[in-house]
Amino acid sequence: MNIRLLAKYWRTILIVAEMNLRQQMTDGFVLFTVLFQPIIIALLGLWMLKDKGAEAAMFVVVGSGLTGLWSSLLFISGNSISFERWTGTLESLVAIPTPFEVIVSGKNLANVVQSLLSMVLGYFIAVFAFGYSLDIQQPLLFTVSVFLSVIAFISFGLIIAPIFVMNPGVRAWQNAMEFPVYVLCGFLFPIALLPGWTTPVSYLLPPYWAAVALHGTSTGGASIDRTLFAWGMMLLFSLVDLLIASRLFRLMLYKARADATLGME
């Protein structure tokens, strides 16, 4: 794969992301998922943890933002291929020379980036509505953590979308998959509160490592070793996810062509 081709794919990803952002800014469900729901969760968390000080408030701000990231990934990125199918554009997208996974990556990028808005809004609510003075303790490490989290979430989303398309039975569980990840990934409370047998499950979820890195660098509560380990795990999971996703996309498109079901639900 040469540099020119990669540059073309990158340009496609950015254009798809921009188109997606423009399209979704008027969608009530998207706005609710990436903005309103995390804000409501942030308000609840800030009220409940108000006696625990600024560090807990920062934990809630980051955690509520992560809930927005996961919900957006699950519901919006998860349905990104199905959405094209519903609107009748899937056939055209599959037929163009650009690989389909590049296009879905652009869609996922838009979803993940717009979900980060909820973290910013949560920050302003904590500062202006609750009067906290919040500082990110390790701003540089936090920025790197955000960047790696975006990559990890995009890669994870590339697995979810084809699975949902190929298995409508799995998509039926979409509603039931939202809160378990909030719990297992320690978005708003440490996973140490959970029964010990759930810990290995948490370790297998990329959002958990994103939570470890973002919470640790925003509150300064994690050592540099732990942050580096979380980054490494996010990179590892991103690579594994991309490998699995490329196979899943190939399988999905082969099945759709063989069964002649590309445009059918």
Added chain:
Amino acid sequence: MRTLSNNLRLFWQGALLSYIALFHWMRPIQYMASKIIMPLAQMFFFVYLGTYATSADNTAFYIVGNALQIAAVSGIYGMTMSVGGDRDSGTLGYILGTPANRLVVFMGRAFMNILDGALGVVIAFFWGVALMGLDLSNTSIPALALTILITTISTCGLGLLMGCLSLITVTVMFVHNFVYFVLLIF
């Protein structure tokens, strides 16, 4: 007498058919996911958050609060979708165009959601007792049952109102999701 029997038939058939359509009973797994697993996961989330924020002594408060809030799954989502879903699928015009009593039609839809919502709350209390150690030994069961019923009826009333609102807004999903989560706060 004939009008009454027609209305009763309409009430029952409307109730049953809208309920079957709502949860796509061709795939009962969707019902399981929406009505059993999702409420349980939500309860776990808020109970753990609550005990982390305050103390383990307050677990019962968060279990009971969340269990009652489960009534809103049927009350808000079910009722809003009962009205807004017809608009989305293009059948609302036919319903409003028929000579059938509209109050009976929509009350029939609410009826099944009330029963289903109450069942959801009972399931949530069961999870609370079985998995989270909720102690109901000092509870007056008839009073609790009445509370569940009244909560479910009032939530369905709110859901019907939201369903009406969904007729003048573009996205039903925003309305019911927003109201459902706002109920968690207030």
